[in-house]
Amino acid sequence: MHLIRRNRILRASAAIREMVAETILRPADLIAPLFIIEGSGIKEEISSMPNYYRMSIDLTVAEVKNLWGLGIRSVLLFIKCADELKDNTGAEALNPDGLMQRSIKAIKDACPGMVVMTDVALDPFSVYGHDGIVNGTEIVNDATVEVLAKMSVSHAQAGADIIAPSDMMDGRILAIRQALEEEGYSRTGIMAYSAKYASCFYGPFRDALDSAPGFGDKKTYQMDHANRIEAVKETLMDVEEGADIVMVKPAMAYLDIIREVRNTVDVPVSAYHVSGEYAMIKAAVKMGWLDENKAIMESLTGIKRAGAGLIATYYAREAAMLMNG
Numbered sequence: 671m672h673l674i675r676r677n678r679i680l681r682a683s684a685a686i687r688e689m690v691a692e693t694i695l696r697p698a699d700l701i702a703p704l705f706i707i708e709g710s711g712i713k714e715e716i717s718s719m720p721n722y723y724r725m726s727i728d729l730t731v732a733e734v735k736n737l738w739g740l741g742i743r744s745v746l747l748f749i750k751c752a753d754e755l756k757d758n759t760g761a762e763a764l765n766p767d768g769l770m771q772r773s774i775k776a777i778k779d780a781c782p783g784m785v786v787m788t789d790v791a792l793d794p795f796s797v798y799g800h801d802g803i804v805n806g807t808e809i810v811n812d813a814t815v816e817v818l819a820k821m822s823v824s825h826a827q828a829g830a831d832i833i834a835p836s837d838m839m840d841g842r843i844l845a846i847r848q849a850l851e852e853e854g855y856s857r858t859g860i861m862a863y864s865a866k867y868a869s870c871f872y873g874p875f876r877d878a879l880d881s882a883p884g885f886g887d888k889k890t891y892q893m894d895h896a897n898r899i900e901a902v903k904e905t906l907m908d909v910e911e912g913a914d915i916v917m918v919k920p921a922m923a924y925l926d927i928i929r930e931v932r933n934t935v936d937v938p939v940s941a942y943h944v945s946g947e948y949a950m951i952k953a954a955v956k957m958g959w960l961d962e963n964k965a966i967m968e969s970l971t972g973i974k975r976a977g978a979g980l981i982a983t984y985y986a987r988e989a990a991m992l993m994n995g
């Protein structure tokens with residue numbers, strides 16, 4: 671054979687492969703989700719998320735410093751609300767002294783450089799485990815948006831850098847942007863969960879926060895996994911309404927959506943490698959069926975290659991350690 675083009679030349683050694691690699695993951699690409707609980711010195715493993723923990727504020731702060739040292743530049747906060755504080759109005763979500771608000775302050779005090787992102791949705795605070803206010807079997811849109819806007823202002827007041835609404839109510843990005851402006855928080859950003867699908871892959875997360883829906887499912891507000899054009903519509907609308915960053919969620923079953931969105935919008939695109947995706951790798955590793963480090967890097971590189979410049983992942987710390995060598 672006298673071939674003119676031999677593609678294997680550029681794959682021949684680790685050095686040449688590194689030279690021509692098209693996608694390079696960096697620790698700063700990763701967003702570390704954190705689950706926070708009341709108390710001190712508390713660290714509870716989440717049963718369906720091996721080696722991932724709910725931690726009290728003090729241990730969370732230590733972990734944030736650790737992540738910063740590894741080159742991670744953002745954390746995404748979720749709190750586990752006590753059952754007795756849950757209701758159907760989201761009152762506790764607005765408590766200036768609530769667990770979320772105290773966590774934001776503690777983290778910003780200890781590690782001011784870290785970009786603190788906060789989850790905005792009512793499910794951790796809802797007696798029904800739904801992302802909005804419930805009336806009968808309906809998840810009410812407009813009344814929920816009002817609370818979400820107040821909740822966002824409360825997070826900004828506590829020091830949050832970026833508000834991350836994960837609820838999929840209509841019109842919430844505009845309402846949140848306007849509320850932030852009215853209260854003088856013009857430097858607080860919004861990362862919109864724009865194309866968030868109703869997904870079975872959130873199962874372990876709902877164990878982590880004890881926030882599974884008490885009735886029905888989330889299909890009247892989260893997207894149908896059959897749809898692609900709708901994801902483009904949702905993200906374009908969120909950008910128009912003021913989203914600084916848009917998100918596709920979950921990640922690995924939606925790589926086509928990530929690419930489509932990346933080709934469509936002019937803002938950073940993030941993807942959420944969700945709890946079920948983490949759990950699947952963990953389970954296969956436990957069975958001896960996958961090499962964990964390789965599975966982490968291949969998954970996250972694939973998500974970045976698809977078009978996500980930012981990736982929220984429960985493997986943030988491990989991945990950063992692998993990148994740092």
Ligand code: PBG
Pocket residue numbers: 789791793801836837871872873874875876888943944945946
């Ligand atoms: C709640 C929320 C969910 C996740 C992030 N924010 C769960 C849901 O919508 O039911 C999922 C994260 C994960 O599975 O890792 N609004």
